[in-house]
Amino acid sequence: MKNNIKSRILKLAKKDVARIEKAIERNLQNEKGIVADAAKYIIFSGGKRIRPLLMILSAKLCEYKGENDALFSIIFEYLHNATLMHDDIIDGALIRRKKKVANKVWNTRTAILTGDFLLARSLSVAALMEKSEAISVMAGIMENMAKGEIEQLKRQRDITLSEAEYLFIIKCKTAVLIEGACKIGAIISDAEQKKIDSIARYGYNIGIAFQMADDLLDYTSDTSVLGKEIGADLKEGKLTLPLIYALNAAEPEDKKKIETIITNKDFSEKNFNMLLKLLHRYKGIDYTRNKAKVHIKIAKKALEIFKDSDTKEILNLIADYSMLRKS
Amino acid sequence: MKNNIKSRILKLAKKDVARIEKAIERNLQNEKGIVADAAKYIIFSGGKRIRPLLMILSAKLCEYKGENDALFSIIFEYLHNATLMHDDIIDGALIRRKKKVANKVWNTRTAILTGDFLLARSLSVAALMEKSEAISVMAGIMENMAKGEIEQLKRQRDITLSEAEYLFIIKCKTAVLIEGACKIGAIISDAEQKKIDSIARYGYNIGIAFQMADDLLDYTSDTSVLGKEIGADLKEGKLTLPLIYALNAAEPEDKKKIETIITNKDFSEKNFNMLLKLLHRYKGIDYTRNKAKVHIKIAKKALEIFKDSDTKEILNLIADYSMLRKS
Numbered sequence: 001m002k003n004n005i006k007s008r009i010l011k012l013a014k015k016d017v018a019r020i021e022k023a024i025e026r027n028l029q030n031e032k033g034i035v036a037d038a039a040k041y042i043i044f045s046g047g048k049r050i051r052p053l054l055m056i057l058s059a060k061l062c063e064y065k066g067e068n069d070a071l072f073s074i075i076f077e078y079l080h081n082a083t084l085m086h087d088d089i090i091d092g093a094l095i096r097r098k099k100k101v102a103n104k105v106w107n108t109r110t111a112i113l114t115g116d117f118l119l120a121r122s123l124s125v126a127a128l129m130e131k132s133e134a135i136s137v138m139a140g141i142m143e144n145m146a147k148g149e150i151e152q153l154k155r156q157r158d159i160t161l162s163e164a165e166y167l168f169i170i171k172c173k174t175a176v177l178i179e180g181a182c183k184i185g186a187i188i189s190d191a192e193q194k195k196i197d198s199i200a201r202y203g204y205n206i207g208i209a210f211q212m213a214d215d216l217l218d219y220t221s222d223t224s225v226l227g228k229e230i231g232a233d234l235k236e237g238k239l240t241l242p243l244i245y246a247l248n249a250a251e252p253e254d255k256k257k258i259e260t261i262i263t264n265k266d267f268s269e270k271n272f273n274m275l276l277k278l279l280h281r282y283k284g285i286d287y288t289r290n291k292a293k294v295h296i297k298i299a300k301k302a303l304e305i306f307k308d309s310d311t312k313e314i315l316n317l318i319a320d321y322s323m324l325r326k327s
Numbered sequence: 328m329k330n331n332i333k334s335r336i337l338k339l340a341k342k343d344v345a346r347i348e349k350a351i352e353r354n355l356q357n358e359k360g361i362v363a364d365a366a367k368y369i370i371f372s373g374g375k376r377i378r379p380l381l382m383i384l385s386a387k388l389c390e391y392k393g394e395n396d397a398l399f400s401i402i403f404e405y406l407h408n409a410t411l412m413h414d415d416i417i418d419g420a421l422i423r424r425k426k427k428v429a430n431k432v433w434n435t436r437t438a439i440l441t442g443d444f445l446l447a448r449s450l451s452v453a454a455l456m457e458k459s460e461a462i463s464v465m466a467g468i469m470e471n472m473a474k475g476e477i478e479q480l481k482r483q484r485d486i487t488l489s490e491a492e493y494l495f496i497i498k499c500k501t502a503v504l505i506e507g508a509c510k511i512g513a514i515i516s517d518a519e520q521k522k523i524d525s526i527a528r529y530g531y532n533i534g535i536a537f538q539m540a541d542d543l544l545d546y547t548s549d550t551s552v553l554g555k556e557i558g559a560d561l562k563e564g565k566l567t568l569p570l571i572y573a574l575n576a577a578e579p580e581d582k583k584k585i586e587t588i589i590t591n592k593d594f595s596e597k598n599f600n601m602l603l604k605l606l607h608r609y610k611g612i613d614y615t616r617n618k619a620k621v622h623i624k625i626a627k628k629a630l631e632i633f634k635d636s637d638t639k640e641i642l643n644l645i646a647d648y649s650m651l652r653k654s
Contacts, residue, residue, distance in 0.1 A: 033474075033477065033478075033481075034477055034481065035473060035474065035477045083443075086439050086440070086443060089435075089436070089439060090435075090436040090439060090440070108416075108417075108435070109416070109417040109480060110477070110480075112413050112416060112417060112439060113413070113417070113473045113476055113477050114473075115443075116410075116413060116442075116446075116469065116472070116473040117470060117473040117474070119443075119446060119469065120466050120467075120468075120469030120470035120472075120473060121466075121470065123450065123462065123465060123466035123469060124463060124466030124467065124470065126462065126466075127459050127460075127462035127463040127465075127466055128459070128463075129459075130459040132454050132455070132456075132457040133454075135450065135453065135454035135462055136451060136454040136455075138450060138454075139447050139448070139450035139451030139453075139454055140447075140451065141447075142443065142446065142447030142450060143444060143447035143448065143451065145443070145447075146362060146440045146441075146443040146444040146447060147360075147362065147444070149440055150360065150361055150362045150437070150440050151360075153436060153437075154360075154361065
């Protein structure tokens with residue numbers, strides 16, 4: 001079923017993804033120098049263009065009449081990659097999408113400036129929309145992403161992190177950007193407020209589901225498929241929902257075991273395998289999967305006000321796929 | 328004369344500077360947490376608010392009728408401080424405005440995110456202007472600042488840096504922001520294009536003069552007045568106009584001496600004093616001062632199309648002051 005959904009999405013979205021790719025290439029083609037090289041390195045490292053695609057599909061759903069949807073959509077790929085650039089420095093990550101992170105290929109300073117360059121570039125495209133509301137949405141995205149990252153840092157290896165606090169972090173770090181991409185797709189289409197709100201709700205909820213699925217991968221995938229180390233989140237001290245739930249559900253003795261592993265930066269493979277067993281025993285994996293499903297349901301529900309179309313079908317498929325993906 | 332000009336500017340601009348201060352305080356008052364603390368640390372560390380002031384004055388000169396000039400002006404203080412945050416990490420600076428740099432009080436990650444937060448905040452204020460042209464100007468500023476910084480890094484300790492290349496760097500790093508502040512002041516006033524262009528030219532040229540004066544301070548001030556180490560630019564490998572000119576004018580033997588000092592990260596005080604002598608001997612200081620004067624003249628000339636007013640007087644005084652300042 002997983003592969004069916006994926007191939008159906010790929011087939012239906014193929015043309016739009018190609019248009020996004022072309023728009024990015026065109027926008028960067030005249031850029032030379034170190035920052036441009038580093039920007040291209042991350043931008044063309046195999047991202048799936050899901051954020052720009054969602055903007056384009058949202059615009060289509062809201063009957064966008066213009067010709068600039070592909071151009072505008074790259075705002076979200078730039079924003080996303082700008083924060084990846086800065087986050088990889090901050091998190092001390094080594095690998096991203098199966099490649100060395102940019103701050104290791106170049107250095108920290110280049111990565112900081114490349115992030116800034118991509119933010120600037122996203123803004124210069126955003127100015128072309130001539131929609132102040134869209135600029136506000138962008139500002140909100142950027143502010144939330146910075147706040148989410150700092151909150152995450154603050155709570156590194158903090159075993160008291162609650163589910164609500166985890167939700168706040170993934171909202172800021174992931175959902176707000178996807179919500180914003182969908183919302184701006186509706187805004188540039190001059191959609192009525194009700195439609196803007198609905199597509200925003202769709203985006204927010206698949207964003208949450210998407211991040212929960214991502215957090216699950218850290219415990220259920222393997223390194224070669226994932227493109228980064230399994231257990232990497234935990235190594236960085238990030239507590240995610242499977243762990244938070246298991247910690248709360250565990251018997252005192254097991255709880256202690258989990259805590260010991262979390263607070264030890266250099267846990268062994270044996271430690272990690274034990275942790276996996278405990279996560280399963282206390283239903284941390286199941287609970288997270290079910291929560292993600294709830295968000296997918298809300299997302300699909302939000303689409304109901306739109307009339308049926310191919311576009312709506314892809315959006316529904318993407319909702320399903322958001323928690324089926326393997327990498 | 329220097330003190331007369333300064334006290335006259337302070338007197339004439341007092342109310343506007345107070346309005347800027349209030350607008351910043353109000354905009355940040357509800358912000359809590361580490362990023363907010365770091366943002367406030369740099370924002371309230373004694374900056375002279377020259378960029379927001381120039382926006383307000385430009386708006387006045389163009390007969391701005393609205394009530395949001397002080398609010399909009401903080402965009403430029405945020406942009407400026409965001410880049411200071413990132414640049415201080417990149418340059419490995421220790422002191423800024425007589426205080427420890429933020430990335431030493433907190434750490435690199437906090438400083439990166441605080442810079443991003445300030446960029447986001449500047450954008451959220453900018454959205455309120457409801458002027459796409461102003462957003463484009465902002466994007467241009469951000470892009471130039473990133474490119475200027477990377478160019479500067481690339482050319483560290485590069486004795487072949489030409490005067491034109493130096494000009495490109497200070498344009499990107501300093502002049503474009505001041506030009507943008509002035510330009511946006513005119514844009515929010517719905518000024519005619521000729522006026523927008525003139526005030527932009529004023530801003531650009533005082534920006535260049537301002538940076539040249541700043542670069543002179545590295546060789547002519549002393550540490551206690553400057554608020555950072557004298558010779559700090561050179562320690563960071565930044566070649567500025569006094570040095571570039573002297574290098575080109577020097578006899579082969581002296582040229583070699585200068586080169587040896589530039590390429591040695593750990594030059595001694597004795598080395599530095601020798602360098603100062605050579606800069607004077609080969610007129611590097613005089614040449615730079617004269618160049619700055621030319622830019623001030625162009626800036627003042629650009630104001631001639633505006634009718635006389637108190638505002639025009641302050642702008643002329645600021646032009647004069649831009650190269651008289653001591654810190």
